[in-house]
Amino acid sequence: MKILIPFFSATGNTAKITKVIQESFNRLGAKADDLDITSYSSRQSALDLKSYDAVVFGAPIFSNRAPRIVREWLMTLDGNGKKCSTFFTYGGFTVHPTHYSTKEILQKQNFVLVSSAEFLGKHTFNLGGWKAIPDRPDKSDFDVARQFVTETYKRFTGEDKNILGELEKTTHTEEELDSFESFRFKAVTQLPTREGKDCSMCMICEELCPTEAMKAEAGEAQAGKCIACLRCVYNCPDEALKINDFSHIWPMKLKMENETEETIRNKKSKIYL
Ligand SMILES: Cc1cc2nc3c(=O)[nH]c(=O)nc-3n(C[C@H](O)[C@H](O)[C@H](O)COP(=O)(O)O)c2cc1C
Ligand code: SF4
Ligand code: SF4
Structure with missing residues (x-):
């Protein structure tokens, strides 16, 4: 088979x-x-x-x-x-x-x-x-x-x-589910952006981006195309691409979802x- x-x-x-x-x-x-x-x-x-x-x-x-x-x-x-x-x-x-x-x-x-x-x-x-x-x-x-x-x-x-x-x-409609998708840019992450000058222009971020949102030259993801998958950030060999720090949202996320670090770990x- x-x-x-x-x-x-x-x-x-x-x-x-x-x-x-x-x-x-x-x-x-x-x-x-x-x-x-x-x-x-x-x-x-x-x-x-x-x-x-x-x-x-x-x-x-x-x-x-x-x-x-x-x-x-x-x-x-x-x-x-x-x-x-x-x-x-x-x-x-x-x-x-x-x-x-x-x-x-x-x-x-x-x-x-x-x-x-x-x-x-x-x-x-x-x-x-x-x-x-x-x-x-x-x-x-x-x-x-x-x-x-x-x-x-x-x-x-x-x-x-x-x-x-x-x-x-x-019970959510497709439209409501769509709005949850766009909510992540309002509530959690901003677009990945290159910070500083430590970029070797390897083009990996552009090649790997699943939506063609990332342009290595510009060093910034295009709004509308980016789906916040963070593949570019994860794979940048120079750690030159960054997203905003949203660690302050973590306690709120756990509370909203009625979870603790232990319940999700288990x-x-x-x-x-
Ligand atoms: C944009 C986005 C939305 C996500 N939404 C959820 C979610 O609704 N529930 C959840 O438990 N994890 C969510 N996650 C976490 C991913 O599902 C999880 O990290 C997944 O294993 C990533 O798979 P990958 O490493 O193969 O890309 C989300 C991650 C991203 C980037
Ligand atoms: S993956 Fe990193 S080092 Fe390579 S071009 Fe993109 S930002 Fe520069
Ligand atoms: S987060 Fe994902 S979709 Fe957005 S630019 Fe990076 S690789 Fe492309």
């Missing part, structure tokens, strides 16, 4: 889980290929899925859903009745309705979703001073990833004939069947 694993990963968490998932499928006898769709150029040509029997999509959770650019990319695919699965990494806060909203898109694109999973990962906004689970994903998450593959493979091969059951929905990765 040939399986494709397209994944989006701005700061590496989803990539780590992808690797474990790929290895686990191969150990079960499948031929699993990964496909990194994080860079802008990787999402520009149509993806032909004809040679694959099943697909596993991986992405981080950005404001209660898969990142907008991933959702838009999924809408370009033709599932042609193929079985698929999804998995997400998140920073310990809101998960839903990510699984449900992605399922809705995949069903419209004529995929049959058989399973889903969520995995803990260091929060991207730790780069701006948050303190959310800096050491995940870890072994406990990788063990859940292996279990997820075992259950998903049974469904891909037909040994288990069930498909994914009910998922948690939301969360476990989870499989949906």
Whole structure:
């Protein structure tokens, strides 16, 4: 069985889980290929899925859903009745309705979703001073990833004939969810900007930016295009790109979400069947 694993990963968490998932499928006898769709150029040509029997999509959770650019990319695919699965990494806060909203898109694109999973990962906004689970994903998450593959493979091969059951929905409208997405620029992060003169002009920030928002020469992300994924900040070899310090928001964030550093640290990765 040939399986494709397209994944989006701005700061590496989803990539780590992808690797474990790929290895686990191969150990079960499948031929699993990964496909990194994080860079802008990787999402520009149509993806032909004809040679694959099943697909596993991986992405981080950005404001209660898969990142907008991933959702838009999924809408370009033709599932042609193929079985698929999804998995997400998140920073310990809101998960839903990510699984449900992605399922809705995949069903419209004529995929049959058989399973889903969520995995803990260091929060991207730790780069701006948050303190959310800096050491995940870890072994406990990788063990859940292996279990997820075992259950998903049974469904891909037909040994288990069930498909994914009910998922948690939301009372929020799509417009409200969209406004949560833009709220992050008002409440949390500003646009990444180069500070000082320690830039070697390696162009990495521009090449890696998933939305073409970052222009290395200007040293500033373009408003409207930037999705605050912080891939440029995370990967700048000279640590020349900065975002504002939002560590003062951390206690408020915990209070608003009714969490403590301990409750989010104790969360476990989870499989949906
Ligand atoms: C713009 C943005 C929005 C995010 N929204 C959420 C969220 O709603 N809930 C959550 O728990 N984590 C959220 N996170 C944290 C990421 O989901 C988490 O760090 C993820 O593992 C990053 O994956 P990556 O390293 O593969 O890019 C958000 C991160 C970013 C950059
Ligand atoms: S990645 Fe950093 S060092 Fe390289 S061009 Fe961008 S700002 Fe400069
Ligand atoms: S400019 Fe914005 S969208 Fe591009 S890599 Fe940086 S944070 Fe992500």
